[in-house]
Amino acid sequence: MANSKYAYVRDFELPDPLLPGVFMVLRIDGHSFHRFSEKHNFAKPNDVRALQLMDHAAQDLMEEYPDVVLGFGESDEFSFLLRKSTSLYNRRHSKIVSTLTSLFTSSYVFHWSRYFPDTPLGYPPSFDGRIVLYPGTKEVKDYFAWRQADTHINNLYNTTFWALVQQGGQTTTEAHSTLRGTFAKDKHEILFSRFGINYNQLDAQFRKGSVLVREDLEEEKDGEVSRRPKSKVVMLHCDIIKDEFWEERSGLLVES
Ligand SMILES: Nc1nc2c(ncn2[C@@H]2O[C@H](COP(=O)(O)OP(=O)(O)OP(=O)(O)O)[C@@H](O)[C@H]2O)c(=O)[nH]1
Numbered sequence: 001m002a003n004s005k006y007a008y009v010r011d012f013e014l015p016d017p018l019l020p021g022v023f024m025v026l027r028i029d030g031h032s033f034h035r036f037s038e039k040h041n042f043a044k045p046n047d048v049r050a051l052q053l054m055d056h057a058a059q060d061l062m063e064e065y066p067d068v069v070l071g072f073g074e075s076d077e078f079s080f081l082l083r084k085s086t087s088l089y090n091r092r093h094s095k096i097v098s099t100l101t102s103l104f105t106s107s108y109v110f111h112w113s114r115y116f117p118d119t120p121l122g123y124p125p126s127f128d129g130r131i132v133l134y135p136g137t138k139e140v141k142d143y144f145a146w147r148q149a150d151t152h153i154n155n156l157y158n159t160t161f162w163a164l165v166q167q168g169g170q171t172t173t174e175a176h177s178t179l180r181g182t183f184a185k186d187k188h189e190i191l192f193s194r195f196g197i198n199y200n201q202l203d204a205q206f207r208k209g210s211v212l213v214r215e216d217l218e219e220e221k222d223g224e225v226s227r228r229p230k231s232k233v234v235m236l237h238c239d240i241i242k243d244e245f246w247e248e249r250s251g252l253l254v255e256s
């Protein structure tokens with residue numbers, strides 16, 4: 001039977017290009033990870049295995065997509081900055097969001113048993129993805145500062161909360177009320193005076209999140225350092241709120 005009679009339905013598929021000449025940030029976030037983390041007994045407040053698995057999936061994504069120039073991860077989320085002038089999938093919105101989110105998810109599942117050798121997956125995890133467009137470098141820097149500030153606020157709260165419960169013997173309800181109305185300095189004080197914990201000395205991975213950037217691979221050749229076009233993805237747990245991070249990596253925000 002001729003197919004042409006049906007082919008008109010294709011016209012209902014509308015193009016969904018993303019505005020050219022603006023930065024794209026893709027944020028991927030675990031769907032109902034409150035439930036997923038309980039079901040798989042994630043350690044509280046931070047499960048190193050779970051964070052490393054997120055980092056691994058993000059690294060896989062950046063290795064597959066060279067136009068992703070920066071990644072930032074915390075908790076069950078990862079944000080990715082794409083080159084301003086990227087022509088990835090002709091900047092088709094759904095194509096980019098769905099393919100990258102799908103790769104991230106499959107990588108998370110693919111590597112699960114490496115990080116959780118004794119915990120079989122109880123059900124298939126999923127992630128949502130969204131792209132937000134930012135017109136300029138200020139908004140991009142502020143976006144990433146917003147995420148890292150969120151990491152700090154959540155981690156300080158969760159660290160203090162679980163110290164009160166796990167070491168202080170409070171119920172979760174009591175810990176909530178102990179922390180109600182407290183400022184950052186109060187939480188630092190509770191951690192230090194009651195539990196001997198110096199917050200600023202806790203693992204930077206928890207306080208700062210994971211920052212993934214590309215670094216050029218250098219190789220020694222006849223005693224001289226030559227640059228190969230290839231780069232590798234490296235992970236840092238550094239500050240990205242201050243300007244230094246961006247000044248040292250001016251390539252992240254180049255116009256092209
Ligand atoms: N115990 C533990 N839980 C974690 C860890 N990382 C993430 N989570 C859980 O994952 C949740 C992530 O928060 P959200 O992304 O805001 O919430 P969600 O439950 O995933 O819900 P949606 O994202 O709206 O689908 C946290 O509230 C925690 O319950 C971890 O290292 N340890």
Ligand SMILES: [Mg+2]
Binds near residue numbers: 029030033034076
């Ligand atoms: Mg989530």
Ligand SMILES: [Mg+2]
Binds near residue numbers: 029075
């Ligand atoms: Mg989240």
